[in-house]
Amino acid sequence: MILLWEFVYKLGVDVFKIWKVYIFPSPIAVFQTLWQMIKDNTLGIAILASMRRIIVGYSISLLLGVIIGFILVKFKYLNRNLRPLILGLQTLPSICWLPFAILWFGINESSILFVIIVGSTFAIAIATESGIKNINPIYIRAARTMGAKGFNIYLSVIIPASLPSFISGMKQGWSFAWRALMAGEMLSATKGLGQVLMVGRDMADISQVMAVMVVIIILGLAVDKLVFGRLEISVREKWGLERAA
Amino acid sequence: MSLRVEKVSKDFSTQHKSTHALEEVELQVEKGEFVCLLGPSGCGKSTLLNIIAGLDRATEGEVHLNGREITGPGPDRVVMFQESALFPWLRVIDNVEFGMKLAGIPKVERRKKALEYLKMVRLTQFKNSFIHELSGGMKQRVALARALALDSEILLMDEPFAALDSQTKRILQNELQRIWAETHKTIIFVTHSVEEAVLLGDRIVVMAANPGRVKAEFRLDLQRPRNLEDAQLRAIIAEIMKDLKEEVEKVAQEEYDLDWSTGKDHVLSAGDPTVGVRL
Numbered sequence: 001m002i003l004l005w006e007f008v009y010k011l012g013v014d015v016f017k018i019w020k021v022y023i024f025p026s027p028i029a030v031f032q033t034l035w036q037m038i039k040d041n042t043l044g045i046a047i048l049a050s051m052r053r054i055i056v057g058y059s060i061s062l063l064l065g066v067i068i069g070f071i072l073v074k075f076k077y078l079n080r081n082l083r084p085l086i087l088g089l090q091t092l093p094s095i096c097w098l099p100f101a102i103l104w105f106g107i108n109e110s111s112i113l114f115v116i117i118v119g120s121t122f123a124i125a126i127a128t129e130s131g132i133k134n135i136n137p138i139y140i141r142a143a144r145t146m147g148a149k150g151f152n153i154y155l156s157v158i159i160p161a162s163l164p165s166f167i168s169g170m171k172q173g174w175s176f177a178w179r180a181l182m183a184g185e186m187l188s189a190t191k192g193l194g195q196v197l198m199v200g201r202d203m204a205d206i207s208q209v210m211a212v213m214v215v216i217i218i219l220g221l222a223v224d225k226l227v228f229g230r231l232e233i234s235v236r237e238k239w240g241l242e243r244a245a
Numbered sequence: 246m247s248l249r250v251e252k253v254s255k256d257f258s259t260q261h262k263s264t265h266a267l268e269e270v271e272l273q274v275e276k277g278e279f280v281c282l283l284g285p286s287g288c289g290k291s292t293l294l295n296i297i298a299g300l301d302r303a304t305e306g307e308v309h310l311n312g313r314e315i316t317g318p319g320p321d322r323v324v325m326f327q328e329s330a331l332f333p334w335l336r337v338i339d340n341v342e343f344g345m346k347l348a349g350i351p352k353v354e355r356r357k358k359a360l361e362y363l364k365m366v367r368l369t370q371f372k373n374s375f376i377h378e379l380s381g382g383m384k385q386r387v388a389l390a391r392a393l394a395l396d397s398e399i400l401l402m403d404e405p406f407a408a409l410d411s412q413t414k415r416i417l418q419n420e421l422q423r424i425w426a427e428t429h430k431t432i433i434f435v436t437h438s439v440e441e442a443v444l445l446g447d448r449i450v451v452m453a454a455n456p457g458r459v460k461a462e463f464r465l466d467l468q469r470p471r472n473l474e475d476a477q478l479r480a481i482i483a484e485i486m487k488d489l490k491e492e493v494e495k496v497a498q499e500e501y502d503l504d505w506s507t508g509k510d511h512v513l514s515a516g517d518p519t520v521g522v523r524l
Binding site: 144152160 | 299300317320323324328332333334335343344347377378391395401
């Protein structure tokens, strides 16, 4: 594929001169830039800054999402009234919150964190709620006849029983958070991958733009597969859900 | 120990109609008894079991266990369901330990006890398996071990073998007879099968439908292990069938179109003794 890419580049840029050098990147240039950015540590600093933001933001939305999810389960009245609102908010791309966040917090860390949090909290909340609501009631009945009461039912049945759907919610929340982070960084950060991407655009350096895109894809995939993928597989194997696949 | 069901009635009401599921049911079960609740589907036998378990509340009447009124579910009345209701996130042995863990029994002791009961249902070699790796019959045996491990006053069984194939069912019925002989647990066993009831029960309570109430009781003082080929057993089955058939028809009448009756339906009633001849 990379060979094909290089071939198209040679054809389009060198032979036919349809594209300018700054419009179509060559894979060689992209990898050179990538290597350059690794060497002078631009990439390292950017990744560190981005990861720090997303870990903080994602942890907060995980916590908030679970709390909102439990509240939705516990209070039917709130559920009826809030669920459509939350579903609606979930369809709003998180970047739409950025102007709002900038007005509230100014152009700084907090506004990016805010965008990450609103971007992923609702997905996690909905997954928590539907995970709990879809538990086979016979598990709870069985646990109650064996002496489980109140908080114990949550601890020993509801939480483990809703885990598979909760993990898919976590995964979805992560990808929303990752997108929100990039959008936020591109518009209002002084450090981070999104900002390096924007610098590339400002300097008309398409290789840098492309290189950062590659890094974003690799990082996103790595977390998705290594963290959530493994969690999901181990849970699904336990439940015997993996056999059909 | 004794369980007393006193004038228990139960109404279910939905928006469209209200159902009179149980009407003034009286039942008394003594320690060590194996009582089968027998009746057609829809006669309220499962509802009665759920009320005894404390999972459902009676509309009227009370249930007392050892003189104390039952107000909710508790580990003194463990239920074994038709679906095994085992927890898929736990291994077999952890499932068996589940109730004991809630009761605060220390780890070493509960593991020992769990193994003991797994041995009783002959599943020790699968103690570390996950639930989805087991067959239907094995799942019900684990569920039985889990219920027995709590050492409850009374064991409530809600058609536990109904979803199994007939061979597995036969084996588990024999196993249950053996285990009951070993433990002498008090058991209330809900079933719609006359054969199953006479195979297992000391006492059979036949329930009538619409509204559900006790129609007849039979006491069986037959030797164990029992065998369905036994002539005495067949005679009892025929006797109980008379009572039951009426009820089955009554329930069926409601579910079928009005022109239906078992008299007209030859598939159900006409018996031709020459049909099955061994060659």
